[in-house]
Amino acid sequence: MLSYRTATPADLPFIIGLVVEDSVIHTGDDPADAMHADYVDALAEITADPNEEMIVVEENGAPVGCFQLSYLPGLMRRGMKRGQIEVVHVAASHRNRGIGGDMMRWALERCRRNGCAMVQLTSNKKRLDAHRFYERLGFLKSHEGFKYYL
Template identity: 40%
Template sequence: MVTFRNAETTDLSEIVKMLADDVLGQERERYENPLPESYIDAFQSIDSDQNNELIVACLDGRIVGVQQITFTPYLTHQGGWRATIEGVRTVASERGKGIGSQLIQYAIERAKARECFIIQLTTDKKREDSLRFYERLGFTATHEGLKLKL
């Protein structure tokens, strides 16, 4: 049975390993020992922010998935809150076994518990399988997302 918990500092190596374990992740992540200090700094910022949750999925004592959920207040929608899901990954050996779906369902439940009016996410256009995955879970591409790299 898959369980979920907040990530701990000792989980960082496994998390970064998952983030780096795909074509796009290999280009932008640095899975090294020791990890670059930037990951530790980011983790500490996330962990100390009540509106951020870094969640790991565990199976038989092993970390098999990760996602970050950020809760943001907005003036739109009458001052409602929204949840944003980022960095969803499942360890390669467990892909296709429903762990990703369980991660997203967990995020949806967290968003409901925080009384969010919407939950959103983005996926790189090159990740066609991910797009189909999110659509199967009920997400729809209602907006065009734009980014500016700094």
């Protein structure tokens, strides 16, 4: 049985560990540095914002996954609110057991309850398994994504 809760600073080593374990690019993150003020401050900012949630997913009381939800107001489509899902990770030892699907169904329902009419996410082009996973859940490849690092 999975449970969902808001991340706390004590979860940072787990979350940053998943990010590093699952990364297809070098992010510069290091699980040994997960309690650095930069991470603690970023989580505090997420937690303080009513339009942001960092979620830790547990199975039998042990963390197995995480994701971040953002609720984005907009003007398009008569002011439609969008949900954004990011930092989606399941621990390697818990993959291929349906946990990711349960996480995404929970996230979609959470977005629906928060007034979102659409949910979007991005996935690195190298993550072909993830792309197939999201397509099986009903996500459509509708846009090409771009990033500009400052």
